[in-house]
Amino acid sequence: MIKNGRRGSLSGVLMVKGIQCHIAYPEKGRNPIHQAAPAIAELAATEWDQGNEYFPPTTWQISNIHGGTGATNVIPGQLEIKFNFRFSTASTPEGLQQRLCAILDKYGLEYEIKWTLGARPFLTGRGPLADAAVEAIRTVCGIETELSTTGGTSDGRFIAPICGQLLEIGPSNATSHKIDECIAVDAPAQLSAIYRRILEKILLA
Structure with missing residues (x-):
């Protein structure tokens, strides 16, 4: 599987304000859980978008919560x-923020949001x-592979803005972040050969 793109990550911390009071006298307070x-x-x-060919x-x-x-x-x-959007190139951070706030406003909530844009989506097409x-x-x-944008964010997001095209190719991630994380012994040699072959195809075409 070749990663030819990654979804963006937009996180937020939403604080919905209520009025604290004794639970036996709810008329003297405002329950933010019930309101929210x-x-x-x-x-x-909500359907935020329908994705696209790649996402x-x-x-x-x-x-x-x-x-x-x-x-x-x-x-x-x-x-x-605390919430998170994983978003495709079919949406923008600004558009998602506006739509979320419109829903909160629709229900008359008193709230504050702190936003964190962890990553913008990037894509290299065919x-x-x-x-x-x-x-x-x-x-x-000796295997057939496919293009994919699944999974989380990656360090590719840091160089995508300055690269015309970006692909991520590496060993199998079947054990990533596990206690016994490992790769096959022959994986580095295979990767070296793959990278060389890609350069030959691009530069000698």
Whole structure:
């Protein structure tokens, strides 16, 4: 599998403000969990885009949610939600921010958001470089491969803005981040041969 692109990553910390009070007197407070629940349901059900030829649709997921003091008789004064967009080239960070805020505003929430743009999406479409990589892997390894943009972000995002084309090719990541992470003994030699073959195809064509 050749990584010819990666999705972008846009994270946010949403603070929904309520009014803390004794749970026996809800009329004296404002429960931010109850208020936010319909908005959360709509955000989770929203189709942000339909993706494209290379990318799956953009997704929005909550990673952490917390509200309350830990006591069972207190309505919380605020709700904290940490979330993340994994987005394709079919969407922009600015567009996703605007659409999310529009949904929150629709439900009359009092809130603040701190945004973190971890990565912008990048893509190298089919062309001479991708074709050379597919052919090189076929020649060296005897296997057919495919272009893919699945998975998380990568260091490719740091050089994508200055590269006309960018592909990521490496050993199998079947054990990545596991306690027994490893690669095959012959993988480095195969990679060296693949890189050489790609250069030959591009430079000697």
